Amino acid sequence: MTKQADVIQKEEKYYVATQWQLMRQKFVKHKLAMAGLVVLALLYTLGIFSDFFATQDYQKRNTRYINAPPQRIRFIDADGHFHLRPFVYGLTQEMDPETWRRTYVEDTSVIQPIRFFVRTDTYKFWGLFDANIRFMGVDEGPFFLFGTDGSGRDLFSRVMYATRISLTVGLVGVFLSFVLGCVFGGISGYYGGKIDMVIQRVIEFLLSIPTIPLWMALAAALPKDWETIQIYFAITIILSMVGWCSLARVVRGKLLEVKQKDFVIAAKLAGANDWQIITRHLLPSFMSYLIVSITLAIPNMIIGETALSFLGIGLRPPVVSWGVLLQDAQNVRTINLHPWLLIPAVFVVVAVLSFNFLGDGLRDAADPYK
Amino acid sequence: MPDTILEVKNLKACFHLDEGQLRAVDGVSFAIQREETLGVIGESGCGKSVTALSILRLLMPPGKIEGGEILYYSDDNQVTDLAKLHPNGEQIRKIRGKEIAMIFQEPMASLSPVHTIGAQMMEFILLHNPGMKKNEAQEIALDMLNKVGVSNPALRLQNYPHQLSGGMCQRVMIATALSCNPRLLICDEPTTALDVTVQAQIIDLMEELQAEMGMSMLYITHDLGVIAEVADEVAVMYLGKIVEKCDVKTIFKKPMHPYTQRLMQSVPKLGSRQEMLDTIEGTVPIPIGMGAQCGFYSRCSHAEEGSCSRRSPALVEVEPGHFVRCFKYGSVEEGYLESANQI
Amino acid sequence: MGSYIFNRFCYMLISIVLMSVVAFIIIQLPPGDYLSSYIMQLQASGERVDPAQVESLRRQYGLDLPMYQRYFVWVKNMLRGDFGRSFDWNMPVRTLIASRIPMTVAVSLVTMLFTYLVAIPFGIYSAVKQYSIVDYIVTVLGFVGLAMPNFLLALFLMIFFQRVFGFSPGGLFSPEYLNAPWSFARFVDMLKHLPVPIIVIGASGMASLMRVMRSSLLDEIKMKYVTNARAKGLKERVLLFRYPVRVALNPILSSIGWMFPQILSGATITAIVLNLPTVGALMYRALLSQDMYLAGTCVLFLTVFTLVGTFISDILLVCADPRIRFD
Ligand SMILES: Nc1ncnc2c1ncn2[C@@H]1O[C@H](COP(=O)(O)OP(=O)(O)OP(=O)(O)O)[C@@H](O)[C@H]1O
Numbered sequence A: 001m002t003k004q005a006d007v008i009q010k011e012e013k014y015y016v017a018t019q020w021q022l023m024r025q026k027f028v029k030h031k032l033a034m035a036g037l038v039v040l041a042l043l044y045t046l047g048i049f050s051d052f053f054a055t056q057d058y059q060k061r062n063t064r065y066i067n068a069p070p071q072r073i074r075f076i077d078a079d080g081h082f083h084l085r086p087f088v089y090g091l092t093q094e095m096d097p098e099t100w101r102r103t104y105v106e107d108t109s110v111i112q113p114i115r116f117f118v119r120t121d122t123y124k125f126w127g128l129f130d131a132n133i134r135f136m137g138v139d140e141g142p143f144f145l146f147g148t149d150g151s152g153r154d155l156f157s158r159v160m161y162a163t164r165i166s167l168t169v170g171l172v173g174v175f176l177s178f179v180l181g182c183v184f185g186g187i188s189g190y191y192g193g194k195i196d197m198v199i200q201r202v203i204e205f206l207l208s209i210p211t212i213p214l215w216m217a218l219a220a221a222l223p224k225d226w227e228t229i230q231i232y233f234a235i236t237i238i239l240s241m242v243g244w245c246s247l248a249r250v251v252r253g254k255l256l257e258v259k260q261k262d263f264v265i266a267a268k269l270a271g272a273n274d275w276q277i278i279t280r281h282l283l284p285s286f287m288s289y290l291i292v293s294i295t296l297a298i299p300n301m302i303i304g305e306t307a308l309s310f311l312g313i314g315l316r317p318p319v320v321s322w323g324v325l326l327q328d329a330q331n332v333r334t335i336n337l338h339p340w341l342l343i344p345a346v347f348v349v350v351a352v353l354s355f356n357f358l359g360d361g362l363r364d365a366a367d368p369y370k
Numbered sequence B: 001m002p003d004t005i006l007e008v009k010n011l012k013a014c015f016h017l018d019e020g021q022l023r024a025v026d027g028v029s030f031a032i033q034r035e036e037t038l039g040v041i042g043e044s045g046c047g048k049s050v051t052a053l054s055i056l057r058l059l060m061p062p063g064k065i066e067g068g069e070i071l072y073y074s075d076d077n078q079v080t081d082l083a084k085l086h087p088n089g090e091q092i093r094k095i096r097g098k099e100i101a102m103i104f105q106e107p108m109a110s111l112s113p114v115h116t117i118g119a120q121m122m123e124f125i126l127l128h129n130p131g132m133k134k135n136e137a138q139e140i141a142l143d144m145l146n147k148v149g150v151s152n153p154a155l156r157l158q159n160y161p162h163q164l165s166g167g168m169c170q171r172v173m174i175a176t177a178l179s180c181n182p183r184l185l186i187c188d189e190p191t192t193a194l195d196v197t198v199q200a201q202i203i204d205l206m207e208e209l210q211a212e213m214g215m216s217m218l219y220i221t222h223d224l225g226v227i228a229e230v231a232d233e234v235a236v237m238y239l240g241k242i243v244e245k246c247d248v249k250t251i252f253k254k255p256m257h258p259y260t261q262r263l264m265q266s267v268p269k270l271g272s273r274q275e276m277l278d279t280i281e282g283t284v285p286i287p288i289g290m291g292a293q294c295g296f297y298s299r300c301s302h303a304e305e306g307s308c309s310r311r312s313p314a315l316v317e318v319e320p321g322h323f324v325r326c327f328k329y330g331s332v333e334e335g336y337l338e339s340a341n342q343i
Numbered sequence C: 001m002g003s004y005i006f007n008r009f010c011y012m013l014i015s016i017v018l019m020s021v022v023a024f025i026i027i028q029l030p031p032g033d034y035l036s037s038y039i040m041q042l043q044a045s046g047e048r049v050d051p052a053q054v055e056s057l058r059r060q061y062g063l064d065l066p067m068y069q070r071y072f073v074w075v076k077n078m079l080r081g082d083f084g085r086s087f088d089w090n091m092p093v094r095t096l097i098a099s100r101i102p103m104t105v106a107v108s109l110v111t112m113l114f115t116y117l118v119a120i121p122f123g124i125y126s127a128v129k130q131y132s133i134v135d136y137i138v139t140v141l142g143f144v145g146l147a148m149p150n151f152l153l154a155l156f157l158m159i160f161f162q163r164v165f166g167f168s169p170g171g172l173f174s175p176e177y178l179n180a181p182w183s184f185a186r187f188v189d190m191l192k193h194l195p196v197p198i199i200v201i202g203a204s205g206m207a208s209l210m211r212v213m214r215s216s217l218l219d220e221i222k223m224k225y226v227t228n229a230r231a232k233g234l235k236e237r238v239l240l241f242r243y244p245v246r247v248a249l250n251p252i253l254s255s256i257g258w259m260f261p262q263i264l265s266g267a268t269i270t271a272i273v274l275n276l277p278t279v280g281a282l283m284y285r286a287l288l289s290q291d292m293y294l295a296g297t298c299v300l301f302l303t304v305f306t307l308v309g310t311f312i313s314d315i316l317l318v319c320a321d322p323r324i325r326f327d
């Protein structure tokens, strides 16, 4: 009898697993997607609490440390002693008397242990409340994990803030695309006919335009005297002007597919109105596809923003994003001299990759029966 | 001259899935005689298609033939074990299409959507007739299309599959399969996707052509009516195993296995006034991680706790030429005979 | 078929008209009009501003007319071949753009060709030999190609080339050939400079094409018609190329439609970073200096080029795939 129960249980597992369970099982098995999810969670944590993770004010100019290279975190000192608490060496600056170029050497006589949850100068958390605890810090002396830029600003802290901006541009942009895509895709797919025709033609038109030139032209036309926050939103709007098209197509396609299905017809017969049908019945039934499209749309937004800012026609200082930071790394000569200025690029690539992995995993999971 | 053309012995085929090993075909044995038709019948999912694919070595991963023999007796009395051949090797390719042809379940999906009917038919004709000219091949194709009753064949050759109806597509498939004069034709539910009138036409057509060309057939279906019409011998499959095997008259007159009996009851009979058709309760279990038990145990009304739930019966000859796999008819446990022989 | 092409052609014309409106809006977006910039520039260079000349220019470009009439004047001028003047270069826009069109078209088309030539075989290979080393490499490279913005790739390759080969791959010509007339040596020099831009521009398109090819071939291989063809005794290789690959090429062919915008998009930003003599780089400079007639015309050219390319690829697709019905 137990054997029989066993068999039945096995069968049940095969048959009865709900769609969501199957999706989750399939997603969890997708290693890259899981890795992407973890990395993104990490990046967003850094972005949300960037004030806390930054080691100093991202605008502070350390005039004594201009173009300083990154300091290495060490456990073993010059004498070969192991320190449980990681530390950095001090930095001393030397000026080449001929080229007038600054170079920095590690001062092995100064050991600065890295302390966690240190008290520092007061800063405004999220620009709202005062706070004075930061994640890491040293008691005194320089602490530049990613080095500094040409004005002596700490690149690590700048990257932390840039993470916040760059990642949210993606989110806000996708949110806008999502709203536009749902509205137009929904109208198009639900009502069909002439409206559908017109919307489809518009989408085809927008999709056939090369995006970068258009974005560039629009971004360059933004008034020079706008506030940074205005620019921020203007850029996200520009980015989502094209992004909504593919989402609208997904929505429309799925709607057309689902519209014929029995449960929608049943709901219609039961007297539900259009809005109820769309929100209660149609949306849930293709939520998974939407999530996939959204996940794959975010990295495009991030790349778009980075590219525009890199060219100097996107976000403008004092707002920092990965692209704004990369402006400093525009020519090969600077990069050869100060390679650490490319560190923000690593963040861009990692973030975009993670989104792609995640999207891929979600897409596979969304089709659990395949 | 031996009368057998194909002999399958203890064929086993598995799918290696994440959920475990799915035994789709579990020790199937049968033989097909020259110019005769073996009908295989069974519910959806019982392993009919997998059996058919295995014969031509068309099973693709995760599916795999795990054991058994597939003996093919060619014209010159040579015996080849198809199960031992390389799945894409020269030898099996010589047999595919030329000696053993196959017709699949869904005619529409079985034709390439981007090639014309003519191109696809001629490709195969030329393949098995090296040195033939293009226009000769076209002649043959036209001839075959005519034979299977396709109207306006010259035009059809220029058509793409999507321009044809399902029935038309199946006729094209039959024409293609027969264009190389195969000795054995495997039909995997060739009429399931078609409507009833077309179905009847196609079945008549195939019987005619079989008589004319002297082929043997392995005819797979889940339709008892079709079996009655085409088959000489019948094998009933359930859960990857043959549960009953005998000639076509006996199976309708005196079905013995409980499953076959239920199957017969689930078909409406002309003239009899049944209030309701019998159905077989429950569904076919998925053959993953099944222990030793009769596969039909969970749905059988004659099942006995103990014997049926712990041991799986072997296929034994209950009457001359009538094989049944059920303890009810004094079947012994599977593997018993082999182990007894060894002692 | 004929009516389909005709419809498609009309649709392209409508798109071009729409695009001209967008370009016109872009030209009009920045505050101040072309003429006041021009006058300012003349004054800045100390030249005397002749009121009569200003008046004639004003009339020529219809600057005193309302917006929508100005649009028609602009279109009329364009149809006559007058695209306005670039005050930044102090040259007719037409001359500026015309000198860069051949290079723009050449770079885009060569990239396109290269993209398909690389993506298709690798996509096929990695589908057929799923989970082989090549498949993994293709997958990884595909992801990198997708995740790496063009301008970063351009930067990295520039550094790489400089460190390893000791020459800077910026531009399309070495300085000594920059303004030289065409000669064999100049051609060779250009060939030497071409790989980097082509890789940079093509990378992301190549990545997505490989993925499309791979996944659609993987789908096709499982199709019934493949089993059927195999059951007829066809050799694996012949079978592969004649049936599933042939079918899987269709989505690839239809991808030309979105490849054109993508490649021109990538070419624009790459041209800026690598300093290529193409329309994209010209547009960037024009945008930075708010040289709007030039910028707008560049946008218009790039999009029209794309629209025409897409049109041609659609026609090709219809010829290749019999399943598309013309309705
Ligand atoms: N590619 C595959 N992967 C995994 N399992 C498979 C595959 N093909 C068949 N199976 C399993 O093998 C078993 C037998 O399948 P088969 O196709 O032979 O059934 P069938 O008798 O032909 O049914 P039908 O009448 O529906 O055609 C089923 O349980 C099925 O789930």
Ligand SMILES: [Mg+2]
Binding pocket: B048, B049, B050, B105, B188
């Ligand atoms: Mg089947």
